[in-house]
Amino acid sequence: MEKLTLIGFDADDTLWQNETFFRLTQDRFETLLADHAAADHLHERLLAAERRNVGQYGFGVKGFTLSMIETAIEVTEGRVPATVIAELIAAGREMLSHPIELLPHAREAVTAAADAGFRVMLITKGDLMDQERKLAQSGLGDLFDAVEIVSDKTAPVYARLFARHGVAPESAMMVGNSLKSDVLPVIETGGWGVHVPHGLTWALERADPPTGHARFRELTDLSALPGLLTRLLA
Structure with a gap:
């Protein structure tokens, strides 16, 4: 592996x-x-x-x-x-001007991944200016080694991103709330998909979980991410 x-x-x-x-x-x-x-x-x-x-x-x-x-x-x-x-x-x-409200454990999860020696990347989709605004207001920008804002999240898009950053898909993990955009396409490339459910999910982002797939994990919230990374590295 x-x-x-x-x-x-x-x-x-x-x-x-x-x-x-x-x-x-x-x-x-x-x-x-x-x-x-x-x-x-x-x-x-x-x-x-x-x-x-x-x-x-x-x-x-x-x-x-x-x-x-x-x-x-x-x-x-x-x-x-x-x-x-x-x-x-x-x-x-x-x-478009609403203040950012960080979700619980967001900063701690990103910091823990970086402190564990991983390269950390923000991969988000949507309007460029709005996403840049939200990232700037979040106070998390300096924690990331790279930021990618894309028009959509599909397996070919992820494959191109990983290749551009010199990372094999099998060496990459994506953490997100959307099974459709954050989990399934990354698993399709050969990477890890970690689902962190949110209480509200837009209908166009819903999909069935790949239950039983060796590279799929689901966490209750971001506080569980450091423990998952520790177990995978053991």
Whole structure:
């Protein structure tokens, strides 16, 4: 077995809160359009718009805001008041300036991986400017040996990242809350995938866990990561 040398960390909902703010904004969206459609219907229509648009808008607040506006136009058959559109734009702007809230044990987990001699890398997807803002505000930036912000997380993307940093996939581990983006594609490349569940998971990030796979692990929270690394190195 290749020696484990690189630990990659996801950012949103692994190191800091993210989905919570999307849910709060979605609640606001449903309240604004309550006279036009039921909350369940709005939820379904918004998710369909996000699924349809993610290939063009990418992941993040800006694509979410555009999908809300598109859905508002659709469900009102083009009669949505300009004041509602303005409120949705304002909600998106608020999300883009919301203070960072670190998740429990985030700093300790990254520090422990670095102190154990691993190269540590932040691998996150989404809007470049927003992700850079969040990293800067998190206070964690100096802990990472490298930062990669990508448009999506797939096995070929991870393979290219590992190759660019001179790391064999078998020597890499990715730690994150998304089975679809942080675990399954890394295992596909030959690396380790460590799932740290978050209480809220966006529908487009859900996937079945690779239960029983030799390179899959699930942790209750980040406080368990140092112990896992110790066991793997034993």
